Amino acid sequence: MAIYPGTFDPVTLGHIDIATRALHLCDKLIIAVGDNRNKSPLFSVEERMSLIRESLQPLGIDGRIVVEYYQGLTVGFAQKKGATMIVRGLRAVTDFEWEFQLALINRKQDPEIETVCLMTSQEYSFLSASMVRELAMLGGKLDEVVPPPVADALRSKFDAKSMSADVRDV
Numbered sequence: 001m002a003i004y005p006g007t008f009d010p011v012t013l014g015h016i017d018i019a020t021r022a023l024h025l026c027d028k029l030i031i032a033v034g035d036n037r038n039k040s041p042l043f044s045v046e047e048r049m050s051l052i053r054e055s056l057q058p059l060g061i062d063g064r065i066v067v068e069y070y071q072g073l074t075v076g077f078a079q080k081k082g083a084t085m086i087v088r089g090l091r092a093v094t095d096f097e098w099e100f101q102l103a104l105i106n107r108k109q110d111p112e113i114e115t116v117c118l119m120t121s122q123e124y125s126f127l128s129a130s131m132v133r134e135l136a137m138l139g140g141k142l143d144e145v146v147p148p149p150v151a152d153a154l155r156s157k158f159d160a161k162s163m164s165a166d167v168r169d170v
């Protein structure tokens with residue numbers, strides 16, 4: 001059993017790629033959606049969780065991947081679930097320092113839980129949730145960066161925002 005923790009605001013094709021590839025290393029994966037208070041998220045925790053579930057459905061692997069919410073220490077959540085592995089994704093060198101620090105801190109909390117970083121697939125190496133949010137805000141094409149339910153949710157979120165801005169402008 002492994003956990004894949006993150007903010008997933010929103011889930012991207014890069015995240016889905018890491019989660020499905022992690023299934024080669026574990027029988028069951030929990031995508032653990034954190035409530036990161038340092039970031040003010042675009043989507044609520046409930047929205048983020050259901051977007052991940054909807055995105056996984058067509059892949060036919062949702063029995064082996066479950067989506068859960070957690071608060072507090074990632075290691076504490078892994079312990080509670082009986083997970084022995086924390087999965088993270090690595091993109092460019094810029095991810096490395098942070099992920100390295102996190103892995104060492106987490107190992108101090110519980111040396112029995114290993115952090116495993118999977119290298120991004122080349123086509124997603126440039127992809128981040130923050131870039132997706134920016135792209136959606138500017139009305140860019142979303143089909144190659146997020147699963148279809150996420151593209152729909154982003155469009156309606158920003159349509160709703162621009163409509164309320166229009167009302168304010170009047």
Ligand code: ADP
Nearest residue numbers: 005006007008014015088089090120124127128
């Ligand atoms: P966090 O807020 O914890 O960084 P994210 O939702 O941004 O959470 O990302 C969760 C994990 O997925 C992180 O390890 C991040 O490096 C990884 N990740 C995000 N996007 C990609 C991608 N395109 N390719 C590979 N890994 C990724």
